Amino acid sequence: MKIIRTSEEPPRPALSRRGFLQAAGVAGVAAAATACGAGGGSSGSAGSSSLRVVCESGGFAELTPVAALFKKQTGTTVTLTQLPYDGLFSRVSSELGSGALSFDVAAIDAIWLPQFAPKLAALDELFTPAVKADLFPATLDEGQIGGRYVGMPGWTNVEVLFYRRDLFESPAEQKAFKARYGYDLAPPATWQQFTDAARFFTKGGMYGTDVKGDVETEFLAHVLQAGSPGVVLDSTGAVIIDNAQHVKALEFYSSLSNQYKVAPSGAAQVGWPEAQNLFYQGKTAMTRFWAHLYRQIPSTASVYGKVGVAPMIGGSAGIAGIPGPFYLSVPAKGANTDLALKFIQFAYDHNALGIGTSLGLAARKSAFAQYAGKPGYESFTPLLTTLSAPATRSRPKTAGWQQIVDTVLVPTIQKSLTPNADFAGLLSAARGSVQSIV
């Protein structure tokens, strides 16, 4: 790039010194003004009338009406910040660890409580006998770590059975099913009935059900249905992941895909979003899914208006499910603890508001009872049935649970979804891995 200059005058620069300084100055001021960030509310120092809540998408839906009412009645602005599920965990985890908090209240998953408990404030004063009576025992217990209540249940969830009512109530289908299997077609209540129905409806481009290899709670529900005294660990903390019930449950879970081929391919990567989409598109006749799905079916989906809900299926120990509650917790070192507690009490008092939201769930028995049986809330009775079943149990309270899920449970399920998988062998191997974590 040779430049030949004929004159001796250096070329005049496009920007004179003064112009440059001016531009830099303006840029600097603008940068300083916006350098903090355009999003979110104020940083909410102690004593001001604002409150910061972090949650994921479900929590955002559930808490929005509560926040609005809280503002109306107390004048405090509640800022809800929505993060993706993994992001919420990372955020809360790192901030609780470092002490630099950007929130006053967090709406977090039950399985994170054991890990976060040391850094969460005790909420015992909120748990009066009246409050405790209106909460499901398992959900109440899950929020108590090390003798103190570190989370107030915000809403609870459990997996139930969704099925295509139009198919199950079609006379032609009923006749064909009776002819093939010898009993009346009805929403399945046992493992055998579920397998039969799934096999029956795998035809014409549709599948009987889905098999989810990417998530673990459904498999764990089946473990409880088989009669196991706990999932992965028992109440004393001993590892029971390779007991007979776990093996039976894994066999039932994976055979649907391996042996009976009643599920779409790629099961190893099917998680909640994929299963939901498949059901919405009419590709699966049944799905085991979280109860909130019922009120979320879009009106534009082809299955809209054709969906029925039944309690979760039962194994030899009857119906069982894994509750999936979310809790409102307060950081111990938070600057706004009093206001946070006030908000949580308020949220409990108005817990029924959550039912009107897109997630449509609550934590209090009375809230559910208020709506159960009403048209449009057909999912509540199955939800209550499943949550109250004797075999229903919550997941173990161990701090390494996330690690167990990510490194042992999900890979084991994925490995079991290959032909000729050795279920007992896989679970024995899993035992060793879990042992090293707890």
Next chain:
Amino acid sequence: MRHALGRRPARLKISDRRFAFLLMLPACLFLAAFVLWPLLRLVIDSFFQISPLAGTRSFTGLGNYRTALESARFRNAALRTLEYTAIVVTMEFVLGLGAALLFTALGERSRLLRTAFLYPLMIAPVVAGLLWRYLLIDNFGIVNSLLARIGVLSSPGQISWLSDPHIALFSVALPDIWLTTSFMSLVLYAGLQNIPPDVVEAARIDGAGPVRMLTGIIVPLLRPVIAVALIVRGIDAVKAFDVILIQTNGGPQDATNTLSLLIYNTMTSYSQPGLASAMSVMYLIVMLAVAVVAVRMIWLPGRRAR
């Protein structure tokens, strides 16, 4: 020649070396503060067992290093990182060279298309990862649907790009390859422009066919350019994080769990910063060693030869 006298008062002239030093100082200070200092913290942390939520911090010497080296997960992640880098760099090079040769053979008229070829460089890796996940995902991905329609696949479910552990690593490499092949082709194209015409002519007269031309003349002459491109891209491929995280987050069954992801998850999901720091330190040492060797063997000689 104009004289300096009479224009302005004589300035105190600091030596050239001082001047150069002052020019580099702000950048050096920044790197020292924001890179070297965190690196130092990283090395220090690697000797401690840290539990941020419990608030404990205990010295453990080489304990973290031992745990990492004994962990099959760590060793496999390292192997996978190597595999991933090899896949990405090889494919980029082959496809990039092919594209560059194509553009060269077609001459200046292809300039517009060459520019169009550049566009993936502007796309965020996260966006590329999500896009390719969307293209390859079972049941909803359009790639399998199209391949089945034109008969390459017997059914859309035949290949599970992202859920089959045997091919998942290759599948997550696809967006990375897609993003940077254009960079490779650009660099190689520029290199091809600089090949002396007489050498090519001489080879043609000697009767060299296209294959001979490629292996005997073009690639050897391009060696310095190829070397730089491979080193740069190799470094980037080893670091790959966003693309893989957003597509599979390490699954299925750890098939795409490279070192970057393992370190990230160990730090955040499993809350073990001490162990993650030890892994990072080992990672860095190896990277440095390899890069120093590569630079010494390939790049510097090229420079000195000039």
Next chain:
Amino acid sequence: MNALQLRPGIARVLLWGLLAVVLLLYGFPFVYLILTSFKPPLDAISVPPVFWPRAWSLVNYRSALAAPGVAAALINSLVTAVISSALALVLAVPAAYGVTRYGTGAGRVFLLVALVTRMMPPVAIGVPLISFMQALHLTDTSFGLALAQMTISLPLAVWLMAGFFEAVPAELDEAAQVDGCSRLEALRRVVLPVTAGGIAVTALFAFLASWNEFLFALLLTAIRAGTTPIAIANFQTQFGLQWGSMTALATLYSVPVILLAIVLQRHIVSGLTLGSVKG
């Protein structure tokens, strides 16, 4: 001209055909992204998937922009990228000039340190940076994020500018200095205007390094300073994957930089090739 160029003939026509196929395949993913953003939301994840929209709709764009935090994320991305690239230039231009014009030992060491920094995976210094930023009270600010992202863009900028400066003959500076300019003035009034194209390219790449960056944004921002790549990834909620909104936001985010690149394409080409050809 070009030593390897093919003469017009059948082979050439075939190669043009091949090029067309290559470009089609290469462009297909991005075209699909754009087309999907204009489909109705449920169609985006239809089974079996469709390429061409059955109906054109702007719903995805509306819901993407209305989603919580997205508008703020777009602003944050712009602000962070501008601060990061401007600062990177301010630091890199003098440093690169010092390295190339005055080939001191310190200069070579600096270049090597810059190369080593380039090698570092961001995930390694991510967590130590978090505590460092906390000490400076810069967590969850665009300025703090810009600084973190500069650890990626600064070495890149130094290397690019070094290449551009090397292409400017030293006689130019010397002529300016003989004419009475101080060394700084020679840089500012003579060399910089000549390398204006190179500066533009370096600015673009520094901007891109920040615009497309994900990991530091993930680690160092919370509520106020989150950038758009985070917002795009956020469309993966626990129970649903809103492909429609995601493709809309991704399209919205990529198209401006692509247009910018088209405007600057000649400089980009020379910039990239300069750095590597000169080795």
